[in-house]
Amino acid sequence: MKKSILLSFSLVFISLPVLFAQDSEVLDSEAIIALIDNYSKARELQDTVLLKEILMPNIDQLVSSGEWRMGLQAAIEGMQRSSNTNQGKRTLKVDRIKFLSKEVAVADARYVIESENGNIRKMWSTFLLVLTDQGWKISGIRNMLPAGQ
Helix, strand or coil: CHHHHHHHHHHHHHHHHHHHHHEEEEEEHHHHHHHHHHHHHHHHCCCCCHHHEEEEEEEEEEEECCCEEHHHHHHHHHHHHHHCCCCEEEEEEEEEECCCCCEEEEEEEEEEEEEECCCEEEEEEEEEEEEEEEEEEEEEEEEEEECCC
C-alpha cells in the first residue's frame, strides 16, 4: 500500500513539470501566432511603429529575391519598398512552431500574396523568434519562393 502511494506521488511530481512545459508551449505558440499576425498587419498598413515594437534591433531578413536586409532600419525600409512594389493582399498562416529552447523558436508560415490582377504568389516564410522581457520578438525572417512558382 505504501509503495503504491509513494509511486503515485512520484508519478505526479514527475508529470507536473511536463504538464507545465506543455501549457507554456501552448501559450507561447499562441503568442507567436499573434506576433506573426501583428507582423502581417504592420506590413499591410506600413505601420513602422508596430514593426519597431515587434522586430529585434539586430533583425536580418533574406527575401525571395536574394536580398539581405541587415538591421532594423534596412529591414523596415525594404519591407516598405516591397509592399509598394508587390502590392496585394498578404496572408501569413503559421504552419508549425519548433521550440529550440524556452526563449528561442522557429516558426514556418505559408506566405501568399494575391495581387489585384489575380496573380497568386505562394511562398514560405520562416521566422526566428526570441523571447525578451517585452515578449516574443522577430529576430530573423527567411522568405522562400519554391521553384516553379
